[in-house]
Amino acid sequence: MRLPSDIERDTSPLRVSAMKASSRIVVTFLAVMCLAAAPVGTATAQVSTDKMLESLLRPAGWRAEWSGPGGAGVNELVFERRAEQVVIRIRLITPFEMSCENPVTLGTDRVTFDGCRDPAVTLVFDATNAQFPFQGQSPRGYVWKLTAN
Secondary structure (H helix, E strand, O other), X not given: OOOHHHHHHOOOHHHHHHHHHHHHHHHHHHHHHHHHHOOOOHXXXXXXXXXXXXXXXXXXXXXXXXXXXXXXEEEEEEEEEEOOEEEEEEEEEEOOOEEEXXXXXXXXXXXXXXXOOOOOEEEEEOOOOOOOOXXXXXXXXXXXXXXXX
């Protein structure tokens, strides 16, 4: 019968390998627990989201220039906060007149909404771009650029 003192002194390759594996598992577990407990990047993400939302909700709205496989046009956009939701009012100016209103999904640095004729438009916010702070595209291949009204 092996005593605990014999096991501690056991330096067989199998025992050493098992101890290394156990150590790696413990270290990995501790690392994951530390990362899960720490709010990494939360403050930075909140600041950029707040700045994006402040910019997005400008009362004068936005002029959207878009182009894609089916042509090009110009929209007037106004984003509004209604209770706990942000909605977009869209007025298509060219190539013809049309209006619609849809809910907006907010991300850390992007907004997604359905246009009047173009679904799932995603615009990324770039605070350093004074001319077009919101730019993006839709799955249908239309490129959108917003400039302040």
